[in-house]
Amino acid sequence: MARILAIDYGTKRTGIAITDELQIIASGLTTVNTKEIFSFLKTYTSKExxxxxxxxxxxxxxxxxxxxxxxxxxxxxxxxxxxxxxxVKRVDERFTSKMAFQTMIDSGLKKNQRKNKALVDEISATLILQSYLYSK
Incomplete structure (x- = not known):
């Protein structure tokens, strides 16, 4: 099986999450500068x-x-x-940023670390992907 790649698109940063090959586990992959998203996707899809x-x-x-x-x-x-x-499929992303921030709090990240907006975007992409996997 191939992977599913989730994208939390933003005008500045874009969060990326990916499944394993069996499409069971959703994991945050990275956050990419939006200007570089297509370059990143080309590189990634050439390898995976x-x-x-x-x-x-x-x-x-x-x-x-x-x-x-x-x-x-x-x-x-x-x-x-x-x-x-x-x-390409679309997934409702309402509340993912708030849920991502709460996830950061629940995991014990310090206040300084929670200001990392790139991490919020990556976690949001993971939540989008996870909700899709649950709905399958």
Whole structure:
């Protein structure tokens, strides 16, 4: 089996999470400068087999698209063009940043360490991926 790669897209940083080959465990991989996301994905997919891209779908409480969806739509268009053989699915990402921050607190990270926004993005991508795996 191939891996599933989850993307928590942001205008500055993008969190990346990945499954194991059996698609059982979701693990944070890294956070990438958004300007370098396609370079990172090309390198990663040349080394590892990826079966699916999961991209977070930010929504408002009333289920309408959030303001950042405009940027994500452009990213999705380019992603589908550059990786036509890897399907893309969207996953509701409401509350993932808050859950990621709570995860950092629960794991005992000090206040200084919790200010690391890159870590929040990576954990958010992991939560997106984990919710998808639970729903399968």
């Amino acid at each position: 087999q990826v079966e699916l891209f999961l991209v977070g779908e930010p929504k408002q409480m009333d289920n309408t698209a959030s303001e950042s969806e405009v940027f994500i739509a452009k990213f999705l268009s380019k992603l589908e063009k550059q990786f036509p053989n890897i399907p």
